[in-house]
Amino acid sequence: MKRWLLFALVLPLSSMVMGVASASTARPVVLPLTASTTGAAQATTVLTVGNLSSPYDRFSNLVVERGSKWTVETPPGVATNGGLVMASFGPRLVTATIPSQLLRFTPLASTNDGTTWTPGLFDGSIRSAPNALTQRRGVTALLDTQGRLLESTDGTHWRTVGLPRSLQKHVLGQRPCRGRLVAVALTSGGPVFGRSCSGPVRSSVITPTANGTSMSAVSATPRSTLRLEATSIGLRELVWLPKERSIELHSITAGTTWHDSVVAHARLNKVTATAVSINGAVAVLGREGSRSALVVIKPSGATSRYDTLPRNARAVVFSPSGTVQVLSVVDHVRREIASLVTVWNLVGERWVKATSFGVQVPYGSSH
Numbered sequence: 001m002k003r004w005l006l007f008a009l010v011l012p013l014s015s016m017v018m019g020v021a022s023a024s025t026a027r028p029v030v031l032p033l034t035a036s037t038t039g040a041a042q043a044t045t046v047l048t049v050g051n052l053s054s055p056y057d058r059f060s061n062l063v064v065e066r067g068s069k070w071t072v073e074t075p076p077g078v079a080t081n082g083g084l085v086m087a088s089f090g091p092r093l094v095t096a097t098i099p100s101q102l103l104r105f106t107p108l109a110s111t112n113d114g115t116t117w118t119p120g121l122f123d124g125s126i127r128s129a130p131n132a133l134t135q136r137r138g139v140t141a142l143l144d145t146q147g148r149l150l151e152s153t154d155g156t157h158w159r160t161v162g163l164p165r166s167l168q169k170h171v172l173g174q175r176p177c178r179g180r181l182v183a184v185a186l187t188s189g190g191p192v193f194g195r196s197c198s199g200p201v202r203s204s205v206i207t208p209t210a211n212g213t214s215m216s217a218v219s220a221t222p223r224s225t226l227r228l229e230a231t232s233i234g235l236r237e238l239v240w241l242p243k244e245r246s247i248e249l250h251s252i253t254a255g256t257t258w259h260d261s262v263v264a265h266a267r268l269n270k271v272t273a274t275a276v277s278i279n280g281a282v283a284v285l286g287r288e289g290s291r292s293a294l295v296v297i298k299p300s301g302a303t304s305r306y307d308t309l310p311r312n313a314r315a316v317v318f319s320p321s322g323t324v325q326v327l328s329v330v331d332h333v334r335r336e337i338a339s340l341v342t343v344w345n346l347v348g349e350r351w352v353k354a355t356s357f358g359v360q361v362p363y364g365s366s367h
Contacts, residue, residue: 056081
């Protein structure tokens, strides 16, 4: 079955047979946080369309902006009800389909142009988090649901990376954390991890030498890494503080020791989508009650908040030129027509419509 799917990845979407299972045999999964990444020439995000309240009627899609043109570049051949995780390095994109329903392993695919995909697979389940997948100079790494770090150079053959004993002790020895690894970034000094901690802990980041040092106050409270991305000014970690209903942006830098410093802090009742730019800017889309809200943090830490947004905002993106964009979606889950995505650019304090495009809900969904 797995070998069949490896070849099915390069077939047209109409040949999809992994489809939707019945509710009696399905095991619904929670979609990962909507996340976008921007490089020098392209911006990439994952949009989920269809009936979001039903795991059998929703499908995640990879959408890419090059210049001012948006295209849907979801790898063909696999139903994406469980969500997609993607990682970029230069022009290369890697995606992993999160197992759900009858899918019991993780299909992967990589591309340099969004047209030709090279299939791969992981015989296990990737963790459902934006930075459970990463890549650097020909190496792809992932975190699985068992808490292991695995690496591959071809997307098919994987090896478990043994962590240094000091790092294992640091991760497992802090009992107050009672958490798990949820993010990984590959650096020249080794892998850096983000974790989710249900107990009080000073820092959610774990460095290769397990000696992360706080340069500014980090409150001892439960926290979870939402994003951990490499930028031109070093690693940026976006942290969620559930008790405070707020976010923190951390700068993770390496010198003679690793340093974890707080760049910015903002209150937000709920986080729904995030974006990280190549120069270290971060945008967080969330909700305050029934209203959407957007927080934009510049590389310097200067923070702007926007409480008036386009309706049905579902994703936030930095364009390759640095413009803040919001993608709104209108789904038509009861009709065989595409969901409508509208891209809005932030111009001054106003949202200006840039373009619209459709994302088709695959034929065979159960609506």
